[in-house]
Each structure stands twice: as C-alpha cells, then as structure tokens.
Amino acid sequence: MQFEFTDDQKRFRAEVRDFLRRELTPEVWAQHRDTGEQGMWSVPFTKAFRRKLGAAGYIGMGWPTEYGGGGRSRIYQAIFWDEMEYARAPGLDRSITYVPNTLLAFGSHAQKEALLPRVVRGELAWFVGYSEPEAGSDLANVRTRAVDDGDSFIVTGQKAFSSDAHMADYSLVLARTDPGSSRHRGLTLMIVDMTSPGVNISRHPTLAGWTHHAVYFDGVRVPKSMVLGEVNEGWKVVMGAIDFERAALASHGLVAFQLDRLLEWTQLGSDQGSPPIQEPTVQDELVRLAIESEGARLTTYWLASLHAKGLMPQHETSLAVLVKRETARRLDSSGLEMLGPFGPLRHGSPAAQLEGDVELEYRDRLYFQFAAGGFDITRNVIALRGLGLPR
Ligand SMILES: Cc1cc2nc3c(=O)[nH]c(=O)nc-3n(C[C@H](O)[C@H](O)[C@H](O)COP(=O)(O)OP(=O)(O)OC[C@H]3O[C@@H](n4cnc5c(N)ncnc54)[C@H](O)[C@@H]3O)c2cc1C
Incomplete structure (x- = not known):
C-alpha cells in the first residue's frame, strides 16, 4: 500500500497553495466576505474567482480532454479540493464538482459539448433541485411535474433548500414526467436554464444568518434536448449524481x-x-x-x-x-x-x-x-x- 504522494503531486499542492495565498489575502477576505451568503463570500467575488480558477486550469483537471478537461488523475483533483477547503476559498461547490461529473456520466454529446467547456472556464453556476417541501430525505416523493408538450416539457412545482439558486445560470431539476407513476418511477432529471420565464426564487433566513432559497417553476418550458439520461429514468441518474455529490463532499x-x-x-x-x-x-x-x-x-x-x-x-x-x-x-x-x-x-x-x-x-x-x-x-x-x- 502506497500512502505517499508523488513528487509531482506534492509540487502541485504547493502550487495551488501559493495560488490561493496570493489570491485570498486577509485584505481580500475582509473586502469580499459576506456572512449573508452560504459560503460566506459575496456573489460577484465568487463568480469572478471561479473564472480565475478556470483560467489557472484548476477546473476539470480529472475530466477527459475532449470536453476541455485536464485528463489528470483524480488524485490531483482531490488535492485541489483539499487546498480550496483549507483556504476557505469561494467557488468550490457543485458548479465545478458534482454537476459536471454528472453531465460527463449521463449527458448527451451535445450537452457536454455545449456546457462542459464553459464549466471548465468557470463561467457557469448551478443549483440542484431535488428536494421539495414534502420530499426531503424521502427524495422519491417528488411532486414537481413536467408535462409533455411536443419537443418540450412544461415544468410546474416547487423546490426547497435550493443552495445558490440566486446565482445559478442552470439547474438540474427532478420532475415527474409520467403522471400515473409513483415513488422513484416516472421521474426525469432535466437541465433548466434559470433565465427561463416562469422561474421565481424566494429567500429564507437561516440560523447562521445567511440566506437560503426556494425555487418555484410556473409553467417553465424545457426543451427535451435538455433531459439528462432517459425520460422516466431520472432516478438512476439522480442516484449517480448523489454518489458524485458525496464524493465531492x-x-x-x-x-x-x-x-x-x-x-x-x-x-x-x-x-x-x-x-x-x-x-x-x-x-x-x-x-x-x-x-x-x-x-x-x-x-x-x-x-x-x-x-x-x-x-x-x-x-x-x-x-x-x-x-x-x-x-x-x-x-x-x-x-x-x-x-x-x-x-x-x-x-x-x-x-x-x-x-x-x-x-x-x-x-x-x-x-x-x-x-x-x-x-x-x-x-x-x-x-x-x-x-x-x-x-
Ligand atoms: C444547508 C442545506 C443545503 C441544501 N441544499 C440543497 C440543494 O442545493 N438541493 C437540494 O435538492 N436539496 C438541498 N438540501 C436538502 C437536503 O439535502 C435534505 O434533503 C434535506 O435537508 C432533508 O430533508 P428535510 O429537511 O425535509 O428533513 P427530513 O427528511 O424531514 O428528515 C428529518 C430528520 O429525520 C432523519 N431521517 C429522515 N429519514 C430517515 C430515515 N429513513 N432513516 C433515518 N433517519 C431519517 C433525517 O436524517 C433528519 O435528521 C439542502 C439542505 C440544507 C439544510
């Protein structure tokens, strides 16, 4: 069993640490800290910093080069995540960790081609919409419905605990596409553009003082090309996505x-x-x-x-x-x-x-x-x- 990092991995850790020390000085922390945000950094700074991470080549290091990834071993990615957490850096969230991994595993070629290079450049923020007021831990109890309308679905429902929804460009939304189904059958996971008409966000204070969100979908049109995996097979995709999420945590x-x-x-x-x-x-x-x-x-x-x-x-x-x-x-x-x-x-x-x-x-x-x-x-x-x- 090998417990030691290679010389190159040690060099890489030192490089990331230097980068973060240079970028996140105490002055920067004091200027851009925002205790009203989950993650404790202001939204504009978080977004700008994610682009810097992209420009430095730190996003998607472990992904295939075909979609802009670095093609490196996952160990480098783990080292990077480690150093980011240690520095309490902004931007280490689903947008660069488990959402892209889910796209890689379940997305169509067209979805990957359109979205992943932008993820790697740090341009996109995401939220994941699984939880609902009646479907917290009991995730299969989804009530948000998506009605077939030719080449689109029309999505209506409410998502709860929607981390970072207010800054998201896209979301992964779990909806019931088979109206006669129950529990984990008949669900579909779809990519929703957060600028679509009918998306509304409400804000809720937390015990720690930052604001959390709920998202309402009121007849939101989602092209079928944005379905992740197969229609009515969303449970399989979500289970995979949750494995990626836990791995990122x-x-x-x-x-x-x-x-x-x-x-x-x-x-x-x-x-x-x-x-x-x-x-x-x-x-x-x-x-x-x-x-x-x-x-x-x-x-x-x-x-x-x-x-x-x-x-x-x-x-x-x-x-x-x-x-x-x-x-x-x-x-x-x-x-x-x-x-x-x-x-x-x-x-x-x-x-x-x-x-x-x-x-x-x-x-x-x-x-x-x-x-x-x-x-x-x-x-x-x-x-x-x-x-x-x-x-
Ligand atoms: C800060 C924060 C951020 C979140 N971000 C997101 C997000 O971005 N997207 C999203 O979709 N969701 C998000 N969630 C939702 C989260 O993942 C959980 O699904 C949700 O908090 C649990 O649902 P609930 O609060 O309704 O609790 P309940 O499901 O009502 O559970 C209450 C308690 O009972 C326990 N419990 C429930 N079922 C069982 C069981 N079968 N066996 C043993 N114990 C059980 C739970 O562990 C918990 O302690 C977030 C939640 C929080 C608090």
Whole structure:
C-alpha cells in the first residue's frame, strides 16, 4: 500500500497553495466576505474567482480532454479540493464538482459539448433541485411535474433548500414526467436554464444568518434536448449524481483548517492568563481531534484512489463524508469550549477571538447533520450497501 504522494503531486499542492495565498489575502477576505451568503463570500467575488480558477486550469483537471478537461488523475483533483477547503476559498461547490461529473456520466454529446467547456472556464453556476417541501430525505416523493408538450416539457412545482439558486445560470431539476407513476418511477432529471420565464426564487433566513432559497417553476418550458439520461429514468441518474455529490463532499481541507486554527489559538496567551494548551484537558482533546483528523485524511485519499482507478465507490463515499463531517462537528464543539468565555461572542463583537468565526461556523454547520443525506441517511447507506445489514 502506497500512502505517499508523488513528487509531482506534492509540487502541485504547493502550487495551488501559493495560488490561493496570493489570491485570498486577509485584505481580500475582509473586502469580499459576506456572512449573508452560504459560503460566506459575496456573489460577484465568487463568480469572478471561479473564472480565475478556470483560467489557472484548476477546473476539470480529472475530466477527459475532449470536453476541455485536464485528463489528470483524480488524485490531483482531490488535492485541489483539499487546498480550496483549507483556504476557505469561494467557488468550490457543485458548479465545478458534482454537476459536471454528472453531465460527463449521463449527458448527451451535445450537452457536454455545449456546457462542459464553459464549466471548465468557470463561467457557469448551478443549483440542484431535488428536494421539495414534502420530499426531503424521502427524495422519491417528488411532486414537481413536467408535462409533455411536443419537443418540450412544461415544468410546474416547487423546490426547497435550493443552495445558490440566486446565482445559478442552470439547474438540474427532478420532475415527474409520467403522471400515473409513483415513488422513484416516472421521474426525469432535466437541465433548466434559470433565465427561463416562469422561474421565481424566494429567500429564507437561516440560523447562521445567511440566506437560503426556494425555487418555484410556473409553467417553465424545457426543451427535451435538455433531459439528462432517459425520460422516466431520472432516478438512476439522480442516484449517480448523489454518489458524485458525496464524493465531492469528502475532502479533508476543512477539518485540517479547523484543527490548525485551534492549535494555533490555544498556543497564544491572553490577558486572562496562560495559553490554553498548557491545560491537560485541552491537550487531551487536541490529541483526540488530531487522530480523528488523520482518520478523515486517510479516508479521503482512500476514496480518491478508488476514483483514480476508475471505480465508482458508493458506501465508501458515504463513509468518507460521515468521518469528515462528524470530525468537523466535533471540532466545532471543542473549538467553542476551548475558547471558553470568548466562545459565544459573535462575529463583529470587539472582543471576539478568531473573528467570532468558531461560533458562526458552529451554527452554520448544523446542516451537516441532515443535508446531502446527513448523518442518519449516510449511516443507513453504509449499513445497507456496505455491511449488507437488513433494512
Ligand atoms: C444547508 C442545506 C443545503 C441544501 N441544499 C440543497 C440543494 O442545493 N438541493 C437540494 O435538492 N436539496 C438541498 N438540501 C436538502 C437536503 O439535502 C435534505 O434533503 C434535506 O435537508 C432533508 O430533508 P428535510 O429537511 O425535509 O428533513 P427530513 O427528511 O424531514 O428528515 C428529518 C430528520 O429525520 C432523519 N431521517 C429522515 N429519514 C430517515 C430515515 N429513513 N432513516 C433515518 N433517519 C431519517 C433525517 O436524517 C433528519 O435528521 C439542502 C439542505 C440544507 C439544510
């Protein structure tokens, strides 16, 4: 078993790290930070930065060259995602990770030719419209319907939890195309142009203060050429897309960043006394977190190595996401405790430590527990598909 990165991969990591340090200086962070946005960066900056990533050749490194990809091993892509997360960089979302992977796997040649080169240049933002008010974890309970109208479908319905819908150029929308069908049969996944007449977006505040969205489709015309995969076979496509989504979430950079930030802070003294790291309980906790972080790192690269071999792991992906997200949540809680009386001070408070980010992120990342499968559903996947346990 080879646990080491090659020299070229190490060089690549250093190059990406340099790029991000140059581009995302503390001044840039201060100027373009927007705590009202999911991802905490302003929309214009996120869009501009994604184009920079495209120009630097960082988008689609692991995709075939035919559609503008870099044709490199998936390990490079994993390194890039890792560094982006560590830097808390904008733009690392579905638009450059799992949506294009879904297009590659299920799209027609014409769709790939039209869309992927633009994705690689960082020009397109996407949202995915699976969830509905009555179809959260129970995804097959889709009520949005798409009625056949010659060479188009007419889509009507509501999507909930529509991350980044307000900045999206396109969306992947799951709709019921067979009116007599139920559950996972008779569904179709289609690419919808968000500038189409009949698309409306509403805004909803979250506990962390940023705004989330719901999208309403009111008789939106979608050409049949925009169907992804086969009509009425959308469930198969969505299951593949969700595997790609989970694979994209299984990065280690976030956990590494949280741990390093905490390690650094606990070594600083304060007006209140000696550095927290001198406390045996703090030391114990940091060691425990460091071990968990290393577990998350190894799981991430184990998964990347499976992808690099051309495999399409399923329950392994869920396992990696669970390890990462649970570790991140433990770091959130431990961070708050270690900050002691400073912990609850909010972003913007003069005495807040680490810009009040630990408290803000604690509230922000509550969604790890139920979004994109969440902890319960992810455990179900590991139990059923991985361990073969009965339902
Ligand atoms: C921040 C955020 C961003 C999101 N972004 C998007 C997006 O861009 N596009 C999109 O389509 N969706 C998105 N979602 C939706 C998300 O993926 C989940 O589908 C949704 O949050 C879960 O649905 P629900 O809230 O209705 O919870 P419910 O389905 O009502 O679940 C409630 C609780 O019960 C548990 N539970 C439910 N069913 C089971 C079961 N069978 N076994 C064990 N436990 C179970 C869940 O884990 C959860 O804890 C997002 C959600 C959040 C919070």
